Amino acid sequence: MTTYDITIIGAGVVGTAIARALSRRDLSVALVDSADDVGEGTSKANTAILHTGFDAKPGTLESRLVSRGYALLSDYAAQTGIPLERTGAVLVAWTEEELGNLPGLRDRAIENGYDRCELLTAEEVYTAVPSLGPGALGGLAVPDESIICPWTPSIAYATEAVENGAALLLGREVCGIEVGPEETVVRTTAGDVHTRWLINAAGLGADVLDRELGYDRFTVTPRRGELLVFDKLASSMLDKIVLPVPSKLGKGVLVSPTVYGNIMLGPTAQDLDDKTATQTSESGFEFLLSKGERLMPQLFDEEVTTAYAGLRAAVDHGDYLIDADAAQRYVLVGGIRSTGLTSSMAIAEHVEDLLRDAGVALEPRAQVAEPPRMPMIGERFTRPYQREDLIAADPEYGRIVCFCERVTAGEIRDALTSTVPAVDRGGVSRRTRATNGRCQAFYCGAAVDSCIAAAREESR
Amino acid sequence: MTTTISADVAIIGGGPAGLTAAADLASRTRARVVVLEREQEAGGIPRHSDHLGYGIRDKRRFTTGPRYARRLVDEALAAGADLRTETMVTSWDGTDMLVTSPEGRARVEATAIVLATGARERPRPARMIPGSRPAGVLTTGELQNTVHLHHRTVGSRAVVVGGELVSWSAVMTLKEAGCRTEALVTSHAAPESYAVFNLGGRVMFRPRLVTGHRVVQVLGRRRVEGVEVEDIATGRREVLPCDTVVFTGDWIPDHELARSAGIALDRGTRGPLVDPLGRTGREGVFAAGNLVHPVDTADVAALGGQHVARSVARFLDGEPMPHVAPLRVVGDAPFAWVTPGLFHPRLPAPARSRLETWVTEFVRVPRVTVRQDGRVLTRRALPWPASPGRVFRVPWNVLDGADPNGGPIHLSL
Ligand SMILES: Cc1cc2nc3c(=O)[nH]c(=O)nc-3n(C[C@H](O)[C@H](O)[C@H](O)COP(=O)(O)OP(=O)(O)OC[C@H]3O[C@@H](n4cnc5c(N)ncnc54)[C@H](O)[C@@H]3O)c2cc1C
Numbered sequence: 001m002t003t004y005d006i007t008i009i010g011a012g013v014v015g016t017a018i019a020r021a022l023s024r025r026d027l028s029v030a031l032v033d034s035a036d037d038v039g040e041g042t043s044k045a046n047t048a049i050l051h052t053g054f055d056a057k058p059g060t061l062e063s064r065l066v067s068r069g070y071a072l073l074s075d076y077a078a079q080t081g082i083p084l085e086r087t088g089a090v091l092v093a094w095t096e097e098e099l100g101n102l103p104g105l106r107d108r109a110i111e112n113g114y115d116r117c118e119l120l121t122a123e124e125v126y127t128a129v130p131s132l133g134p135g136a137l138g139g140l141a142v143p144d145e146s147i148i149c150p151w152t153p154s155i156a157y158a159t160e161a162v163e164n165g166a167a168l169l170l171g172r173e174v175c176g177i178e179v180g181p182e183e184t185v186v187r188t189t190a191g192d193v194h195t196r197w198l199i200n201a202a203g204l205g206a207d208v209l210d211r212e213l214g215y216d217r218f219t220v221t222p223r224r225g226e227l228l229v230f231d232k233l234a235s236s237m238l239d240k241i242v243l244p245v246p247s248k249l250g251k252g253v254l255v256s257p258t259v260y261g262n263i264m265l266g267p268t269a270q271d272l273d274d275k276t277a278t279q280t281s282e283s284g285f286e287f288l289l290s291k292g293e294r295l296m297p298q299l300f301d302e303e304v305t306t307a308y309a310g311l312r313a314a315v316d317h318g319d320y321l322i323d324a325d326a327a328q329r330y331v332l333v334g335g336i337r338s339t340g341l342t343s344s345m346a347i348a349e350h351v352e353d354l355l356r357d358a359g360v361a362l363e364p365r366a367q368v369a370e371p372p373r374m375p376m377i378g379e380r381f382t383r384p385y386q387r388e389d390l391i392a393a394d395p396e397y398g399r400i401v402c403f404c405e406r407v408t409a410g411e412i413r414d415a416l417t418s419t420v421p422a423v424d425r426g427g428v429s430r431r432t433r434a435t436n437g438r439c440q441a442f443y444c445g446a447a448v449d450s451c452i453a454a455a456r457e458e459s460r
Numbered sequence: 461m462t463t464t465i466s467a468d469v470a471i472i473g474g475g476p477a478g479l480t481a482a483a484d485l486a487s488r489t490r491a492r493v494v495v496l497e498r499e500q501e502a503g504g505i506p507r508h509s510d511h512l513g514y515g516i517r518d519k520r521r522f523t524t525g526p527r528y529a530r531r532l533v534d535e536a537l538a539a540g541a542d543l544r545t546e547t548m549v550t551s552w553d554g555t556d557m558l559v560t561s562p563e564g565r566a567r568v569e570a571t572a573i574v575l576a577t578g579a580r581e582r583p584r585p586a587r588m589i590p591g592s593r594p595a596g597v598l599t600t601g602e603l604q605n606t607v608h609l610h611h612r613t614v615g616s617r618a619v620v621v622g623g624e625l626v627s628w629s630a631v632m633t634l635k636e637a638g639c640r641t642e643a644l645v646t647s648h649a650a651p652e653s654y655a656v657f658n659l660g661g662r663v664m665f666r667p668r669l670v671t672g673h674r675v676v677q678v679l680g681r682r683r684v685e686g687v688e689v690e691d692i693a694t695g696r697r698e699v700l701p702c703d704t705v706v707f708t709g710d711w712i713p714d715h716e717l718a719r720s721a722g723i724a725l726d727r728g729t730r731g732p733l734v735d736p737l738g739r740t741g742r743e744g745v746f747a748a749g750n751l752v753h754p755v756d757t758a759d760v761a762a763l764g765g766q767h768v769a770r771s772v773a774r775f776l777d778g779e780p781m782p783h784v785a786p787l788r789v790v791g792d793a794p795f796a797w798v799t800p801g802l803f804h805p806r807l808p809a810p811a812r813s814r815l816e817t818w819v820t821e822f823v824r825v826p827r828v829t830v831r832q833d834g835r836v837l838t839r840r841a842l843p844w845p846a847s848p849g850r851v852f853r854v855p856w857n858v859l860d861g862a863d864p865n866g867g868p869i870h871l872s873l
């Protein structure tokens with residue numbers, strides 16, 4: 001029987017980032033998730049912005065970790081090939097009241113350590129974003145807001161963790177936790193996991209698990225955000241993120257380019273009870289339609305390529321809830337609502353600090369794996385189908401299977417045989433973009449399914 | 461190093477339109493013709509449409525899709541066309557055309573280009589139908605690829621959305637795959653739109669016809685559990701249980717290359733705007749098939765390809781074509797589109813001397829009215845109904861008498 005030094009529950013972007021960091025230490029690490037792949041929860045359905053944190057609440061842990069996470073993930077993206085583009089954002093004021101709030105937002109940005117915001121006149125706003133609908137009164141430029149691939153980070157972190165020896169225990173839902181004097185037993189639907197330290201990074205499920213350790217300190221309310229993704233043929237309309245002025249209800253509806261070359265509109269914000277309610281809704285679509293027609297009227301001349309919804313883990317607490325309990329050898333990483341993609345690596349760093357303070361030895365592992373090189377799925381970077389050298393070395397990179405997204409047989413094979421392999425169509429699409437395009441599998445769905453079935457046969 | 465594929469004519473898309481154009485050009489002229497097809501095999505949609513109904517008008521046969529596709533491929537090869545499969549045109553800005561194939565990257569250089577990239581069905585997100593995203597949501601294209609080319613199964617109880625000819629093709633494929641069609645849902649009120657298939661189709665399959673309804677939601681977590689539909693007239697809703705839902709029809713041309721090259725589109729068809737010769741707004745670029753009429757039967761696409769081949773031959777010969785500023789031909793409601801969208805009395809008639817059109821309402825005894833600048837040019841009763849879900853053909857000569865110096869020509873019913 002193995003007893004891990006550290007077990008992390010939740011293989012979202014936060015849990016995988018923590019696993020990656022700790023796997024580089026001289027510790028044995030396990031990462032547990034009920035899903036069959038990493039990044040299957042909220043981490044797969046967000047707006048994919050790498051935030052500077054200019055609009056955070058100053059002085060909060062979130063403000064600090066978003067700003068630090070921005071820097072860390074920018075570097076990591078460059079090392080690993082996670083698609084990232086520094087498009088910049090323009091925050092647009094549509095009412096006098098919003099216009100009046102802009103100088104305050106710039107000052108708040110400075111308090112958050114970000115001093116590159118600039119006030120824009122209405123004219124400057126339209127110069128920056130010519131396709132914007134009429135009625136903008138002014139704006140604030142945030143030149144460093146960036147767009148990022150939301151899926152590759154979790155996969156890269158998990159890959160690095162596994163290459164450093166971490167155990168990736170997928171398909172196991174945690175249904176009980178028993179803290180003993182020396183070790184904790186994590187009961188899962190596929191057997192027990194023994195561990196000295198436990199880290200709860202279970203996203204929407206973090207409150208339930210926290211109660212297993214005797215706490216009653218927060219409740220996660222799923223706050224649904226629905227999004228529409230428009231055809232890549234719309235991409236010439238927009239090269240920057242267009243943000244609304246944030247309100248008490250959250251960051252509001254934005255339009256943004258995506259790293260896959262689409263234009264995205266969303267998210268909505270609706271509090272629900274059901275933590276699995278990731279379906280889109282009629283009212284959500286109507287709302288996005290009305291917002292979108294005002295923001296960018298021509299957008300609806302283009303086809304909608306896809307629509308999805310994600311659930312923010314909203315908590316009744318104004319900040320991230322990250323806390324170590326040395327007595328129970330337990331760390332809670334909760335309430336990572338709407339900025340967790342950006343802050344993931346900084347959260348991991350912070351968790352390391354808490355562990356160190358609690359007396360856990362964090363010696364570097366004697367030999368650590370290099371950060372992995374991830375498959376390039378960003379539209380504005382060179383993709384395999386464009387690479388003469390790759391195709392010459394392996395013609396499978398010249399065999400296009402998904403025509404809309406230009407995904408080759410070689411990439412699909414790689415996705416199914418990589419360190420953290422895809423196990424289903426969703427997994428293949430997050431690693432390669434196959435089936436994500438405008439035809440939504442009309443041409444390639446059957447071929448992709450056959451590749452997955454063949455890979456399953458082979459691994460039997 | 462990027463190699464070059466050079467030819468007199470590059471045909472993009474090896475479906476019925478492209479292959480027929482290639483066979484015609486390669487056999488009747490000395491032009492070097494290359495067909496660029498991204499699939500492993502040429503043939504286009506008929507390859508996986510494994511049922512009877514192909515080849516009637518062009519081959520005077522009544523055959524299955526795959527047999528028809530093979531015949532078109534054989535004829536193009538026999539005529540001497542260079543058929544390159546697994547070769548996808550990945551970008552074209554109007555001058556630089558690049559392809560990817562297992563052999564690498566290549567640049568295409570050709571005097572004339574024929575776009576024959578076909579059309580696809582709008583998938584569920586493009587129809588903005590909310591709900592969950594379970595497995596079992598398909599288009600007819602994916603369904604037929606799955607069943608006929610990959611020999612895989614689908615579910616056991618299906619709802620088919622759409623009231624077009626293709627919807628019946630989906631029902632037939634489902635049947636072959638051992639999946640029962642529980643219901644056919646269409647927003648159209650009259651089941652007449654199924655007229656042709658009412659005889660054979662209804663008797664053979666007997667699915668429930670849910671007319672005058674729209675789909676409001678897809679249900680189910682991992683697998684489809686049902687679709688919720690709404691009676692458009694009353695607003696009443698009900699759930700149709702199923703484990704598979706097929707979104708059929710509702711076509712959109714594969715116009716990506718045309719658009720990236722800056723070729724003007726027809727707002728109705730969303731394909732390139734063409735004149736009766738199949739010429740697009742860009743010199744030396746032609747278009748044919750479902751790209752310009754989304755969507756007609758394969759034989760009509762093929763005959764359109766042949767017609768365009770003749771125009772290409774004249775272009776390659778340097779034969780002077782009348783230099784005219786054609787008039788726009790516009791369909792008013794209930795026409796969704798009419799093509800060709802350009803007319804001039806000095807230009808010859810299009811393929812089969814027909815205007816191809818699409819209507820959004822069933823009209824049993826259609827009378828076509830043609831107006832120019834408010835003046836009625838023609839009123840003509842046609843002996844066939846206008847039915848949503850399939851092309852409504854109008855004789856080209858209804859446009860006779862239009863003033864070449866006047867405004868756009870409007871068609872109405
Ligand atoms: C609409 C929307 C837009 C957003 N936009 C942005 C943005 O632009 N930029 C940004 O930085 N952030 C954004 N976010 C926030 C970001 O997506 C989240 O903060 C982040 O994904 C949280 O990651 P996580 O790992 O904490 O949670 P998750 O990804 O949800 O991971 C938690 C994991 O725990 C597992 N789990 C839960 N309970 C159990 C159990 N009992 N047993 C086993 N496993 C369990 C789940 O299966 C899941 O995989 C957005 C969020 C939403 C919803």
Ligand SMILES: Cc1cc2nc3c(=O)[nH]c(=O)nc-3n(C[C@H](O)[C@H](O)[C@H](O)COP(=O)(O)OP(=O)(O)OC[C@H]3O[C@@H](n4cnc5c(N)ncnc54)[C@H](O)[C@@H]3O)c2cc1C
Nearest residue numbers: 473475476477498504505513549578629749750756757758
């Ligand atoms: C389910 C279904 C059932 C049908 N049943 C019948 C029937 O019974 N009888 C009948 O007559 N018709 C039927 N049809 C209609 C018929 O299949 C079409 O009208 C016909 O295929 C249109 O021919 P096309 O050449 O215009 O386009 P397609 O057949 O769609 O061919 C276009 C080709 O272009 C290729 N292509 C596209 N872009 C590129 C690129 N960038 N690079 C390289 N290649 C590219 C595609 O891979 C494809 O092979 C049916 C259609 C469907 C979907």
